[in-house]
Amino acid sequence: MKKLLPALLAAGLAFAPAAFAQDGKGPNENSASEQAAAGQDPAAEEAEEGHAETPHYPLKEPEELDWSFAGPFGHWDLAQLQRGLKVYKEVCSACHGMKLVAFRNLEALGYSEEQVKAFAAEYTVQDGPNGDGEMFDRPGIPSDYFPSPFPNPQAAAAANNGAAPPDFSLLAKARAAERGFPTFLFDLLTQYQQGGPDYIHALITGYGQEPSPAVEKSIQPGTYYNPYFMSAPALAMPPPISDGQVEYADGAPQTVDQYSRDVAAFMMWAAEPHLVERKATGFVTMIFLIVFAGLLYVVKGRVWAGTPH
Amino acid sequence: MSGHSSYVPSKGVMQWLDARLPLPRLFYDSFVAYPVPRNLNYAYTFGGILALFLGVQILTGIVLAMHYAANSAIAFDSVEKIMRDVNWGWLLRYMHANGASFFFIAVYVHIFRGLYYGSYKAPREVLWILGVIIFLLMMATAFMGYVLPWGQMSFWGATVITNFFTAFPLIGDPIHQLLLGGFAVDNATLNRFFSLHYLLPFMIAGVVILHVWALHVTGQTNPTGVEVKSSKDTVPFTPHATIKDGFAMVVFLALFAYMVFYLPNYLGHPDNYVEANPLKTPSHIVPEWYFLPFYAMLRAITFNIGPIDSKLGGVLVMFGSILVLFFLPWLDTSRIRSTAFRPMYKIFFWILVADCVFLGWLGSKPPEGVYPALALAGTIYYFGHFLIVLPVLGLVETPKRLPGSITEAVLARNGGGGTPAGAAAAPDTKG
Numbered sequence: 001m002k003k004l005l006p007a008l009l010a011a012g013l014a015f016a017p018a019a020f021a022q023d024g025k026g027p028n029e030n031s032a033s034e035q036a037a038a039g040q041d042p043a044a045e046e047a048e049e050g051h052a053e054t055p056h057y058p059l060k061e062p063e064e065l066d067w068s069f070a071g072p073f074g075h076w077d078l079a080q081l082q083r084g085l086k087v088y089k090e091v092c093s094a095c096h097g098m099k100l101v102a103f104r105n106l107e108a109l110g111y112s113e114e115q116v117k118a119f120a121a122e123y124t125v126q127d128g129p130n131g132d133g134e135m136f137d138r139p140g141i142p143s144d145y146f147p148s149p150f151p152n153p154q155a156a157a158a159a160n161n162g163a164a165p166p167d168f169s170l171l172a173k174a175r176a177a178e179r180g181f182p183t184f185l186f187d188l189l190t191q192y193q194q195g196g197p198d199y200i201h202a203l204i205t206g207y208g209q210e211p212s213p214a215v216e217k218s219i220q221p222g223t224y225y226n227p228y229f230m231s232a233p234a235l236a237m238p239p240p241i242s243d244g245q246v247e248y249a250d251g252a253p254q255t256v257d258q259y260s261r262d263v264a265a266f267m268m269w270a271a272e273p274h275l276v277e278r279k280a281t282g283f284v285t286m287i288f289l290i291v292f293a294g295l296l297y298v299v300k301g302r303v304w305a306g307t308p309h
Numbered sequence: 310m311s312g313h314s315s316y317v318p319s320k321g322v323m324q325w326l327d328a329r330l331p332l333p334r335l336f337y338d339s340f341v342a343y344p345v346p347r348n349l350n351y352a353y354t355f356g357g358i359l360a361l362f363l364g365v366q367i368l369t370g371i372v373l374a375m376h377y378a379a380n381s382a383i384a385f386d387s388v389e390k391i392m393r394d395v396n397w398g399w400l401l402r403y404m405h406a407n408g409a410s411f412f413f414i415a416v417y418v419h420i421f422r423g424l425y426y427g428s429y430k431a432p433r434e435v436l437w438i439l440g441v442i443i444f445l446l447m448m449a450t451a452f453m454g455y456v457l458p459w460g461q462m463s464f465w466g467a468t469v470i471t472n473f474f475t476a477f478p479l480i481g482d483p484i485h486q487l488l489l490g491g492f493a494v495d496n497a498t499l500n501r502f503f504s505l506h507y508l509l510p511f512m513i514a515g516v517v518i519l520h521v522w523a524l525h526v527t528g529q530t531n532p533t534g535v536e537v538k539s540s541k542d543t544v545p546f547t548p549h550a551t552i553k554d555g556f557a558m559v560v561f562l563a564l565f566a567y568m569v570f571y572l573p574n575y576l577g578h579p580d581n582y583v584e585a586n587p588l589k590t591p592s593h594i595v596p597e598w599y600f601l602p603f604y605a606m607l608r609a610i611t612f613n614i615g616p617i618d619s620k621l622g623g624v625l626v627m628f629g630s631i632l633v634l635f636f637l638p639w640l641d642t643s644r645i646r647s648t649a650f651r652p653m654y655k656i657f658f659w660i661l662v663a664d665c666v667f668l669g670w671l672g673s674k675p676p677e678g679v680y681p682a683l684a685l686a687g688t689i690y691y692f693g694h695f696l697i698v699l700p701v702l703g704l705v706e707t708p709k710r711l712p713g714s715i716t717e718a719v720l721a722r723n724g725g726g727g728t729p730a731g732a733a734a735a736p737d738t739k740g
Binding site (some may be wrong): 072100105166169170173174175176187188191193195196231271272273274277278279281282283285286289290292293296297299300303304307308309 | 347348349386389392393399400403544548549552553555556559560562563566567569570571572573574575579580582583592719720722723
């Protein structure tokens, strides 16, 4: 419908109250230029842009995968999370931080306390100040958090074509393709909450496709076409991983598809470490409430039995 | 209801206390002996459900406040600490966030039940107005609560909503700055929003007490709209209403638990898991679902009306959409209370419900293309319902014949097969 009405759309933007100027800001813009625009007034930016076309992103909907943690009895596939951690450590962590996750949390992935200590010790963490007022480096301990690869977002942006790589801690809950009508209603019944991992898998495996000529024109230089990216036709991140790049000890296929599944599952754990506990608690709670409601209904029937109402 | 108390204190402490501060008597008269119409349906259970959810929100909120830090530098991370490291923190936070949504689900059912059964009509105008005040306080509380996690939607939602106030000439900018504690949403804003978010629920509780007091003076309406005429029309609150409300509460809690445990982020926005960044505007700013109809009305005014520019027009329309509810008791000219006996109004009632859902859908859409025009149509209909349909319909509509009393209506329905004598002989109430 939106494509049929570009003129009306332009009129709508022109008439839109100033309060909502930022609202209409075109998602054409990729994160690179958004970062570059740092410091500008968003409303002024919008006025400069003035484009009348708002294509719907992502261009392609992500595929819905089967996740072990989906549904009412969802649970972690610990081997998968361990593989995901390996992918994160060897590939993603070069650019992406994960500052809300501590090494001690990794025990939830099936590692022993000693393994976690050894894992943490592989990292160098800045501590201090010491008695002399100096900051110093020391090996990581389990209570430390994953160190970020860049000292601050500005440094991260400067090293990555103007777009700071987002922190991984919450990304699996902070990204999802929009679920249209009536899908979002069915999601209530299917308990679909895997939009984040589905999106991450689709994005990592979605590189290397040919854009249509119309789309190609809107791709900013220095960005990579990916029809699954949720806010533009292309993103600043190059294809992050290739087949065989990470060695799996458990015989899982060493493909981009498998890597992206594993890292997406790992990111879901990082974003929602209590997911399994939540669902298990929910099961008990639901049984209690349904039985309690049934008992109350019976008592209610008894109380009202002699009273037509 | 007003009237002499039937409370007879048992011996000992209760008798001693009753002679000094008749608190037990107040509770007995309000929640045990209080007579309620015998024909109340489940739509009438939402008042109790709302009281329960006010309690849930206050209790979870107080514990969350023990762990939350209202400082823009650490607010986002402190919420994540709650989610990760606080014992049962994830449960508290998901209950509190989804509790707000379920609070609004319940209040919307409660309000539309009032509209359907004419609960706002004399002598219940004050009861209704207190209810609208509670609704306004709820909206303010929910809005400020949504800002506290300091995510992208928190920040930009706050920026957009507080910007409304600049629409007012002269007083707009000073109000805006007072609200924000500066010229833009920042740490000062977060601090005062947290303070007010903690204060307002207790103000809600205060108005709820007045609301319940007013209810207990006039008595409840009922699906027939016919006032209680004799004690045969009523049953005592306990056990009849207590058990029915209790059952409805537990069913509602089960739905709530389903969302909290299985779909905790379904009603939220993914962008709110990204920390607030004043330099990066989300491509599409949307409020929480319960504000969407009002958001649609705000954006429906895309043109200037004389000296009122589109922005001020939108703000006036949005506030007006709630303001009009205050005048509802005098806008409805029909003397028939219950929609069950108003065949024409019944149709318009359901059109209004559909219109509100329609506006909610439009509120979630970007203000482009045909959407503002559709929103304008929906807004015009919303006001038309209250300002034109209600006054006119009361004068032209021919209502159905009202039953003589609640008991008569109940027996006609239950004894449909034809043993009115047997039904009448059924053990009646003591109320």
